Amino acid sequence: MENFHVLLSFFLLSFIISPPTATAQLRPNYYANICPNVESIVRGVVIQKMQQTPIAAPAALRLIFHDCLVRGCDASVMIISPNGDDEWRSPEDMTLKPDGFDVILKAKAALDSNPRCRNKVSCADIIVIAARDAVVLSGGPSYQVELGRYDGRISRTSSVHLPLPTANLDQLNAMFGAVGLSQIDMIALSGAHTIGAAGCPSFINRLYNYAPNRPSDPSLNPGFLFQLQRTCPRFFNPAAFAFLDQSTPSRFDNAYFQNLQRGMGLLGSDQVLYTDPRSRNTVNLFAANQQAFFNAFVTAMTKLGRIGVKTAANGEIRRDCGFPN
Structure with missing residues (x-):
């Protein structure tokens, strides 16, 4: 996302x-x-x-x-x-x-x-x-x-x-809330970042010239910052990327939330879930209890799948997914 x-x-x-x-x-x-x-x-x-x-x-x-x-x-x-x-x-x-x-x-x-x-x-x-x-x-x-x-x-x-990958908690809650999803739903769905990767443009803003008198995002773990700066120097290779979950990038688990606790969220919109005290307790719960995360994820995915459903009256079964019939 x-x-x-x-x-x-x-x-x-x-x-x-x-x-x-x-x-x-x-x-x-x-x-x-x-x-x-x-x-x-x-x-x-x-x-x-x-x-x-x-x-x-x-x-x-x-x-x-x-x-x-x-x-x-x-x-x-x-x-x-x-x-x-x-x-x-x-x-x-x-x-x-x-x-x-x-x-x-x-x-x-x-x-x-x-x-x-x-x-x-x-x-x-x-x-x-x-x-x-x-x-x-x-x-x-x-x-x-x-x-x-x-x-x-x-x-x-x-x-x-x-x-945006720079979104704060209020922006995330407003966006997901507009389609009927709660803050817990949003945090659980963010856990999908336990697999996959993101290109340097998605997080380069956190590595250099973050804000006046702040060379980088202070919420970044120093070791993680150094690692990301090696992956994405100021003039980076357009093909360069980093895993969203550095611990187990190909396994769907709760390591994403444990990474947030260590300041190792790749996107700003990831790390804000822990730095903002209003969402930190949920991150801590999911980090400590993988089953709690899984249960919340299933609930949120089910709700996500109900958004904007079309019927025979305003939709069709496409013969080719790339083109309307």
């Missing part, structure tokens, strides 16, 4: 929150009589992709945030517009990795190769299933996903407004 803008308005709140009729259609067994093997088919693709590259899991997990927090969970992030006006080409989404999109496209192809499933499973649902599988296959909690979403038809660059 890096490289984000913050947009707070009542319009966003009214637009994103799902109407009762939309969320009511969601249920774990939605495809039982339509495409009964949908979850095993998607999981097979995620497993294969993860065997090919370690980027696959965090890339697939990140897609659900970039999709659901913009126009709701409708796979609008997948749409390719001929004129270039689409979500994935916004500044915030340009950091999304092709491997994440590839997981969804390959899963769609695998499903459509099954006559019973062909053109029956939405790209929005595939994103949700793949995100869950990325978590489970990385060592995180297993949970049932609610399904039954339809795909949206609209994707606009101007629609993408997500939290």
